Amino acid sequence: MRIALLAEGGYPYARGEGGAWVDRLVRGLTGHEFAVYALGRSERAEAAGMVALPPQVRDVRALPLWGPAPGPGAVSGKARRRRAQALEQYRDLVGVLAGDAGANGVADRFASALYGLAELAREDGGIPALLRSEHAVRVLEEVCRAPGARPLVAQAGVGDLLLAADQVERVLRPLSAPWYDEFGDALATADLCHAVTGGTALLPALLAKRFFGTPLLVTEYGVRLRETLLLHRAAGLSAPVRALLAAFHRHLAGEAYRGAALVTPGNAHARRWQEHCGADRERVRTVYPGYQGPLPEPAAEAEGGDPTLVWVGRADPGKDLIGLLHAFGEVRKEEPGARLRVVRAGEGDPAYLEQCRSLAAQLFPDEAADAVTAGENPVTFEELGSPGAPALPDAYAAGDVVVLSSVVEGFPVTLVEAMLCGRATVSTEAGAVREVIGGTGLVVPPRNPKALAEACVALLRDPERRQRLGAAARERALELFTVERNLAAFREIYLDLVAHAPGRHAPLRDPDGTPVPFGRPAESRVPGRWTAAPAWALAAREPAYAGAERRERA
Secondary structure, three states, X not given: OEEEEEEEOOOOOXXXXXXXXXXXXXXXXXXXXXXXXXXXXXXXXXXXXXXXXXXXXXXXXXXXXXXXXXXXXXXXHOOHHHHHHHHHHHXXXXXXXXXXXXXXXXXXXXXXXXXXXXXXXXXXOOOHHHHOOHXXXXXXXXXXXXXXXXXXXXOOOHXXXXXXXXXXXXXXXXXXXXXXXXXXXXHHHOOEEEEOOOHHHHHHXXXXXHXXXXXXXXXXXXXXXXXXXXXXXXXXXXXXXXXXXXXXXXXXXXXXXXXXXXXXXXXXXXXXXXXXXXXXXXXXXXXXXXXXXXXXXOOOOOOOOOOEEEEEEOOOHHHOHHHHHHHHHHHHHHOOOOEXXXXXXXXXXXXXXXXXXXXXHHHOOOEOOOOOOOOEOOEEEEEOOEOOEOOHHHHHHOOOEEXXXXXXXXXXXXXXXXXXXXXXXXXXXXXXXXXXHOOOOEEEOOOOHHHHHHHHHHHHOOHHHHHHHHHHHHXXXXXHOEHHHHHHHHHHHHHHHHHOOOOOOOOOEOOOOOEOXXXXXXXXXXXXXXXXXXXXXXXXXXXXXXXXXXXXXX
């Protein structure tokens, strides 16, 4: 079958875990054809180029959400009637964003305005320039100043209105993408739309469902709505602009969750967000991501030597390395010979890493065993691939206990890796940590260095318990978190959704409403490469009777 993969800021440009699981999915499902619809969030990511694509990816179509809007199109410059209709739909849409989110019928009003704009964009070739025009800014200002607007939105100044109009145009830009021609070679030919991220990637998938009846599958391994809200705050957007954009993404996510044939979160944490935003519990199924690479063998603990804690990951504030360093200070009071290895894997925040290095130097001055031995710090900072940690299994094997100290976490991949290596773990309760660990590790509250230190000391002093927990952790990871399990789940989901999808195309009808027999080729209902109509059918976009009528008039 033909699968349309829709992603925002991820595959095929992302080289981190954001795109790695999609690459594993595509490479593993060799019996399907994939077309990738990529919504780019930055010029830098696209300039780096795409990852190497397997042969089953037959097409990649990109739509940048950055930079200037595309050409004006017929709606913005030629037809006053169409322009007025588009502005009216835009008024309804931003009215929902500026109003009370809890009002009755607000979800239906949002959907009506969104699909109304989509119909106009599909008929007239695009509306991006209109949404950036002075007319759109005036409409936005009237809505924000109208009675019933939220007080926060009513505070928007001229600069806020200009920026908000620009940002709303960017998130609505997929409405004008050239992907919705019923006789074209884009989304009309897909048997299933799989949105592999949330956010704006949900928009073209919703339009394919509305225009062509294509089943929609939504997968989120992080909470994209939450990530978007944090990104807006980090970008320094003003409160009124953030409020308008947050309302749009919240309503878009809710519309997608309600319209999806199935929603597949990667963990219970994401599932709770999705159900809170409108996903039907009966149409939600958790599918865990799979571990990338060959499965490591369980690592044996080194006999003798100092008790050692290992931390692996990206150095950024969400990982709370500073809290771990303070906890390690408490560990050293109980176990003076203890050591901490910080192994950096992936890009992080260089300024935060330097701050952690400085704090480690202050908390743990270099120590020497005697007067003639060089001093050594009990905290070492290493990089994955260095002689001390050439590969992930080596990094985890170098410690007695693996520690995760995050205050913000989605699906903790490092914990899965440690579990596969058979290591006992101490983790803070963030994101899906408790769900991943189950009963095979110790979990403590975040931002609590004392509790983290006590759990680490308890495992460092009990090697038999470490061994039992490590063995149980490996068995749990092999059962739940392998690529094979992930691929089997999606293979089953694809077949089930397409098999139970209703007829994709309504029959062609003549002017008085009578169905035209054999108006569409039978092969258009068969999943796979045969779904596209033959060339003669694509060339003749009108029913046969229309040509007969023209000949009769002639």
